[in-house]
Amino acid sequence: MDRYLVVSSDCHAGLPPEQYRAYLDPQYRDAFDVALPIQIELTQAAAKRFLVADINDDWRKGREDLLTGAWDHEQRLRVLDGDGVAAEVIFPDGITEMNMPPFGAGLSMPTENIAPELQWAGARSHNRWLAELCQMAPERHIGVAIVPALWDVEEAVREVEWARTNGLQGIMLPVQWGKLSPYHHPKYDPLWAACQDHEMVIHFHSGPAPIEDYFGKMDAPPEEREDLPGAMGIYISEVAFYLVRPLTFMMWGGVFERFPRLKVVLTEGTSIWVPEYLALLDQRYSNTHYSAKLGDYHSHLKMKPSEYFARNVAVGASCMPRREAELRHEIGIEQIMWGSDYPHPEGSWPYTPDQMHETFHGLPENEIAAMLGGNAVRFYGLDAEKLAPHVARIGPEKARFR
Amino acid sequence: MDRYLVVSSDCHAGLPPEQYRAYLDPQYRDAFDVALPIQIELTQAAAKRFLVADINDDWRKGREDLLTGAWDHEQRLRVLDGDGVAAEVIFPDGITEMNMPPFGAGLSMPTENIAPELQWAGARSHNRWLAELCQMAPERHIGVAIVPALWDVEEAVREVEWARTNGLQGIMLPVQWGKLSPYHHPKYDPLWAACQDHEMVIHFHSGPAPIEDYFGKMDAPPEEREDLPGAMGIYISEVAFYLVRPLTFMMWGGVFERFPRLKVVLTEGTSIWVPEYLALLDQRYSNTHYSAKLGDYHSHLKMKPSEYFARNVAVGASCMPRREAELRHEIGIEQIMWGSDYPHPEGSWPYTPDQMHETFHGLPENEIAAMLGGNAVRFYGLDAEKLAPHVARIGPEKARFR
Numbered sequence: 128m129d130r131y132l133v134v135s136s137d138c139h140a141g142l143p144p145e146q147y148r149a150y151l152d153p154q155y156r157d158a159f160d161v162a163l164p165i166q167i168e169l170t171q172a173a174a175k176r177f178l179v180a181d182i183n184d185d186w187r188k189g190r191e192d193l194l195t196g197a198w199d200h201e202q203r204l205r206v207l208d209g210d211g212v213a214a215e216v217i218f219p220d221g222i223t224e225m226n227m228p229p230f231g232a233g234l235s236m237p238t239e240n241i242a243p244e245l246q247w248a249g250a251r252s253h254n255r256w257l258a259e260l261c262q263m264a265p266e267r268h269i270g271v272a273i274v275p276a277l278w279d280v281e282e283a284v285r286e287v288e289w290a291r292t293n294g295l296q297g298i299m300l301p302v303q304w305g306k307l308s309p310y311h312h313p314k315y316d317p318l319w320a321a322c323q324d325h326e327m328v329i330h331f332h333s334g335p336a337p338i339e340d341y342f343g344k345m346d347a348p349p350e351e352r353e354d355l356p357g358a359m360g361i362y363i364s365e366v367a368f369y370l371v372r373p374l375t376f377m378m379w380g381g382v383f384e385r386f387p388r389l390k391v392v393l394t395e396g397t398s399i400w401v402p403e404y405l406a407l408l409d410q411r412y413s414n415t416h417y418s419a420k421l422g423d424y425h426s427h428l429k430m431k432p433s434e435y436f437a438r439n440v441a442v443g444a445s446c447m448p449r450r451e452a453e454l455r456h457e458i459g460i461e462q463i464m465w466g467s468d469y470p471h472p473e474g475s476w477p478y479t480p481d482q483m484h485e486t487f488h489g490l491p492e493n494e495i496a497a498m499l500g501g502n503a504v505r506f507y508g509l510d511a512e513k514l515a516p517h518v519a520r521i522g523p524e525k526a527r528f529r
Numbered sequence: 530m531d532r533y534l535v536v537s538s539d540c541h542a543g544l545p546p547e548q549y550r551a552y553l554d555p556q557y558r559d560a561f562d563v564a565l566p567i568q569i570e571l572t573q574a575a576a577k578r579f580l581v582a583d584i585n586d587d588w589r590k591g592r593e594d595l596l597t598g599a600w601d602h603e604q605r606l607r608v609l610d611g612d613g614v615a616a617e618v619i620f621p622d623g624i625t626e627m628n629m630p631p632f633g634a635g636l637s638m639p640t641e642n643i644a645p646e647l648q649w650a651g652a653r654s655h656n657r658w659l660a661e662l663c664q665m666a667p668e669r670h671i672g673v674a675i676v677p678a679l680w681d682v683e684e685a686v687r688e689v690e691w692a693r694t695n696g697l698q699g700i701m702l703p704v705q706w707g708k709l710s711p712y713h714h715p716k717y718d719p720l721w722a723a724c725q726d727h728e729m730v731i732h733f734h735s736g737p738a739p740i741e742d743y744f745g746k747m748d749a750p751p752e753e754r755e756d757l758p759g760a761m762g763i764y765i766s767e768v769a770f771y772l773v774r775p776l777t778f779m780m781w782g783g784v785f786e787r788f789p790r791l792k793v794v795l796t797e798g799t800s801i802w803v804p805e806y807l808a809l810l811d812q813r814y815s816n817t818h819y820s821a822k823l824g825d826y827h828s829h830l831k832m833k834p835s836e837y838f839a840r841n842v843a844v845g846a847s848c849m850p851r852r853e854a855e856l857r858h859e860i861g862i863e864q865i866m867w868g869s870d871y872p873h874p875e876g877s878w879p880y881t882p883d884q885m886h887e888t889f890h891g892l893p894e895n896e897i898a899a900m901l902g903g904n905a906v907r908f909y910g911l912d913a914e915k916l917a918p919h920v921a922r923i924g925p926e927k928a929r930f931r
Contacts, residue, residue: 304742363813411762
């Protein structure tokens with residue numbers, strides 16, 4: 128094979144918001160009609176904080192058709208082919224400010240002030256549509272179901288089973304839990320068991336963070352909003368920590384001890400943090416010299432945190448810069464899964480071939496192969512044979528990277 | 530000089546709780562009488578979670594007299610002399626489970642469910658007593674006033690001025706802000722101005738973290754408490770992050786840009802995190818390639834975060850293990866200030882000479898001198914001449930470390 132098999136570990140898809148109506152259980156459609164204009168307004172207001180309009184508009188110009196690949200399957204395949212991507216992992220929230228699932232059931236769930244029942248309904252409407260999308264080319268699309276598990280573990284287990292039956296291959300859980308129970312709580316064990324039994328990969332996707340700390344109240348009327356200096360700098364400095372918190376809780380909570388075949392991915396939080404994070408946890412795990420007074424907090428774990436990490440965890444390394452590729456052995460050469468983040472403006476699309484070259488050129492071929500796709504094939508249990516014709520047709524040529 | 534000048538950047542002092550009554554403004558003494566038994570009970574309950582009783586009791590056996598140095602000046606000097614410590618920085622909360630200031634005004638302030646007025650009163654009672662203690666040997670004691678500034682910046686400025694007038698040399702601010710304003714908010718500017726003008730060093734001391742996430746509700750009745758697996762492991766893995774958050778907010782908020790002579794210390798959070806933290810912030814500051822869509826979030830800072838850190842920040846490296854000494858150049862040889870953490874059981878006392886030797890032996894003399902005391906002398910503006918007689922009498926001999 129003279130081309131790389133590429134899997135993007137981070138892509139996004141979502142319907143134009145009004146089209147979710149048809150996928151909602153009928154009893155929630157009245158609420159949907161009331162919520163839709165509010166949601167559109169709030170989403171666009173948030174986007175104004177996080178996107179410079181001029182840059183965003185400029186970036187989109189001339190690419191309007193390909194951006195509709197956020198929901199249109201034909202356009203989506205054009206994008207994947209153009210990027211050289213054989214298969215992709217699909218998260219919600221397509222185009223940043225316009226493709227959120229209903230009732231706040233997207234990347235930043237759980238949303239305060241929304242009834243759990245509605246958010247479940249919103250998640251299900253997205254999952255139904257996503258299952259349809261994935262079935263149009265099942266070997267290329269790894270669909271990730273939205274599961275707002277914090278509110279109801281039994282419901283979450285049912286959704287995992289529905290998702291598996293309908294061809295989805297993973298779930299996304301909320302990064303933040305607010306006043307609800309974090310992920311070391313034993314009440315989540317039935318969920319972990321279901322994911323392990325059905326080989327459903329658990330995903331946490333970067334984005335959520337305590338943004339009201341940074342920006343002030345997001346839902347305050349404009350005249351009460353405080354424009355706090357440095358808010359964006361704080362956000363981009365802290366956001367990876369909040370992505371990693373669920374893993375810290377699962378790790379110490381013994382989840383990987385009780386569910387040794389469970390698989391967890393942390394996506395779009397860079398992979399730079401991995402070496403220092405594992406050094407800290409291993410040091411905390413093994414160094415009891417200064418902490419004897421704290422009692423036995425570690426013997427329920429039979430392995431070191433870094434060993435669970437190597438066995439149970441992968442990193443969705445979206446928009447991966449060269450520096451991360453250079454640190455690949457410290458991070459874990461088997462953990463890194465490249466991602467394009469299409470159709471988000473911080474992603475590599477539409478410059479994927481160039482950025483891929485910049486990041487990986489000159490590295491050993493087998494290591495590039497692992498990071499670009501081999502790790503994802505193994506972690507998700509993909510069928511490389513079925514992907515081979517796509518690779519032969521659109522995969523990036525290995526010679527380019529030498 | 531054949532001995533090292535040693536400054537402990539982290540010691541604790543506090544009265545037996547009932548003795549704070551005399552230092553309270555009279556109008557709060559009725560509330561104090563009601564609160565005292567509740568506070569004692571809560572503090573001891575919390576200590577049961579964080580201290581293994583057997584180990585703690587065993588550690589104390591035969592050292593009861595020296596432990597009363599938490600409030601008794603004569604015993605305190607015996608301890609400092611025995612440790613070879615010429616001068617010390619004094620935080621609240623002496624013996625872990627029994628010397629908290631009234632109304633929750635200690636290391637873990639602000640305490641939920643306590644009226645701000647009462648916590649201010651509690652802080653002031655401690656500051657008054659601490660000023661008395663420090664005046665018994667002013668060249669050796671660097672007193673840190675408790676200032677619960679989140680509630681009232683004007684009141685905080687008055688307390689800074691009172692503390693300076695009464696011989697204290699720094700203030701301690703809350704590490705967590707709950708629903709109140711974090712430290713990038715411009716409303717704190719008068720406080721920063723007062724600290725800069727009066728040369729009062731600002732301290733954040735490790736300890737606070739979202740412990741209800743880890744352990745479940747701390748004030749729940751025993752039968753409702755959930756014993757969540759791994760809670761302690763999560764706590765010790767995350768606690769340093771929460772210590773560093775105030776600095777992240779001040780840094781991006783431009784506080785060191787507007788107050789170039791302000792000094793901040795982060796104490797007892799290790800110093801291991803420093804290199805990776807500064808690499809992250811500098812990268813976020815300078816790398817606008819992937820983040821152009823976020824707009825201009827950095828040009829209000831004229832220097833890189835690592836440059837502000839070098840100019841404005843020091844690290845109270847309590848119980849410093851050998852590994853931190855080996856990383857001293859990556860961390861910043863001028864930033865590290867050793868500390869003993871007396872009288873806390875995780876500290877070096879009563880084995881300070883041995884632990885000091887283990888951490889520093891074989892390193893260059895000038896670097897040991899900087900970390901053990903020279904950096905603190907410079908950062909706090911101490912009078913080394915006044916300390917010289919103490920050093921000559923009790924300072925550790927340099928020859929021992931070769």
